[in-house]
Amino acid sequence: MKFTIYQSSRQGGRKNNQDRVAYSYSREALLMVVADGMGGHMHGELAAQIAVQTLTERFQKMARPRLDDPQAFLADTVTHAHFAINDYAVEQDLLEIPHTTLVAAVVQDNTAYWAHVGDSRLYLFSDGSLIARTEDHTTVARLVREGLITEEEAAHHPERNRVSNCLGGYVPPQVECNAPIPLHDADTMLLCTDGIWGMVSIPEVAALLHAYTLEDAVRHLMDHAEFRGGEHGDNLSLVAMTWGEARMPSKDSISTLALPEGGVTTQINAMRPLPGAAAVSDDEIERAIAEIQQAIQKISAK
Numbered sequence: 167m168k169f170t171i172y173q174s175s176r177q178g179g180r181k182n183n184q185d186r187v188a189y190s191y192s193r194e195a196l197l198m199v200v201a202d203g204m205g206g207h208m209h210g211e212l213a214a215q216i217a218v219q220t221l222t223e224r225f226q227k228m229a230r231p232r233l234d235d236p237q238a239f240l241a242d243t244v245t246h247a248h249f250a251i252n253d254y255a256v257e258q259d260l261l262e263i264p265h266t267t268l269v270a271a272v273v274q275d276n277t278a279y280w281a282h283v284g285d286s287r288l289y290l291f292s293d294g295s296l297i298a299r300t301e302d303h304t305t306v307a308r309l310v311r312e313g314l315i316t317e318e319e320a321a322h323h324p325e326r327n328r329v330s331n332c333l334g335g336y337v338p339p340q341v342e343c344n345a346p347i348p349l350h351d352a353d354t355m356l357l358c359t360d361g362i363w364g365m366v367s368i369p370e371v372a373a374l375l376h377a378y379t380l381e382d383a384v385r386h387l388m389d390h391a392e393f394r395g396g397e398h399g400d401n402l403s404l405v406a407m408t409w410g411e412a413r414m415p416s417k418d419s420i421s422t423l424a425l426p427e428g429g430v431t432t433q434i435n436a437m438r439p440l441p442g443a444a445a446v447s448d449d450e451i452e453r454a455i456a457e458i459q460q461a462i463q464k465i466s467a468k
Contacts, residue, residue: 167196167273170412170419172384175403175435178361178395180205184266185359185403186214188434190222192231193422195274197221198405202286202359204265204332213251213264213334218434220247221270226430236272237343240281244268244333244341251334265334269300269357273349273409281343284329287363289356290347294376296368298347303331303340327360351410354380361402365391379414380406 177183184203191197201217203210224243225233233239247268255263267284280288285302301307306326309315320326331340354375363371366387374383374390384406391402412419425431 167191167194167422168411168419169196169273169407169409170380170416171196171198171405171407172381172418173403173405173433173435174384174388176388176392176401178392178399178401179397180399180401182211183401183403184211184214185361185401186211186218186435187357187403187405188218188222188432189405189407190225190229190430190432190434191420191422191425192225192229192430193425193427194232195225195229195236195272196407196422197225197229197270197272198355198357198407199268199270200286200357200359200403200405201333202267202284202361202401202403204267204329209255209260209262209264210266211264212254213266214268216251216254217244217247217266217268217333220250222432222434225272226432229430230428231425232274233272236274236277236279237281237346240270240272240279241341241343244270244281244283245339248333248339255334263334263336265329265332267303267329267332267359271355271357273355273407276349276409277346278349278355279344279346281341283339283341284332285327286357286359289358289368289371291354291356291372291375292350293352294372296372298344299368300342300344303342304329349409352408352413353410354406354408356404356406358404359400359402361395361400362387362391362404364400365394365402375406376413379416380408380412381416381418 173187189198201214203214267286269282269286271280282300290298
C-alpha cells in the first residue's frame with residue numbers, strides 16, 4: 167500500500183480538547199479514527215479516548231497483516247467501544263456515563279470501508295469532487311433528509327448540534343456502515359469533527375484538497391476553521407489521507423512495504439492535562455490510560 171496521511175487536532179475556543187484522532191496501519195490495511203467527546207456530558211474526552219484506543223488496539227491485534235472482514239471489524243469494534251466506555255464509567259464511579267461521536271474508516275485491497283455514530287463526518291473526494299460522505303445522526307439532519315427544512319436552514323437551526331446517536335450511555339448505538347467503495351490514485355478521504363465541517367463548506371474543502379499538497383491543505387483547512395470559529399469556536403480535529411500516487415506528490419508519502427512482516431504502526435493523540443485544571447503528574451496520566459486499557463480488555467474478553 168502507498169498513501170499520504172496527516173492528522174491534526176486543535177483546542178479552538180474551548181477550555182479543553184475533547185477530540186481524539188488516530189491512524190494505524192499494517193502492511194495490507196489502514197485504519198483511521200476520529201472521535202468527538204460530547205461536551206454536554208461529563209468526561210467526554212475519556213469516552214473519545216476509550217473509543218479511539220479500542221479501535222486501534224483491536225486493529226493491531228487483528229490486522230495480521232489484513233482484516234478478515236473490514237466491515238464486520240468496524241461494526242463489532244465500534245460496539246465494543248460503547249460497552250468499554252460504560253464499563254469504565256461503572257468501575258470509576260463516574261456520576262454520568264461519558265458520550266462521544268465517532269467516525270472510522272478502513273482501507274484494504276484498494277477498497278474503503280467506513281462506519282460512524284453521531285455527527286463526526288467522512289468525506290471521499292476524487293479529482294476535486296465529492297463522491298461519498300456520511301450522513302449525520304442528528305434531528306436536524308433527519309429533517310433535511312425528509313425535506314422539511316433546507317441545508318441553509320439547518321446551518322442556523324437551534325438544535326443543529328443535538329446528536330441522536332452516540333457511544334456511551336444506556337442506549338446501544340446504531341452503527342451505520344457504508345457499502346465498500348473502490349479507491350483510485352489521488353482519491354482523498356477526510357474524517358473530521360463538526361469543528362471543521364461546521365466552519366468550512368464542502369466546496370471549500372474540495373478546493374483546498376485539490377489545490378495544495380495534503381500537508382498544506384490540512385494546515386489551511388485547520389486555519390480557516392479555527393479563524394471562523396473565533397474565540398468561542400469548537401475543538402477541531404481531522405485525519406486526511408490521499409491514496410496511492412497523489413496528484414501533488416509528497417516526500418512524506420508512506421509505503422507499507424517498509425514495515426516488517428507482522429508490523430503495525432499507530433499514531434494517536436494522547437491524553438493531556440486539561441488547561442486550567444490542577445496539575446496532573448505523568449504517573450496520574452499513565453494510571454488513567456492503564457484504567458482505560460483495562461476497561462477495553464475487559465469488554466474484549468466477553
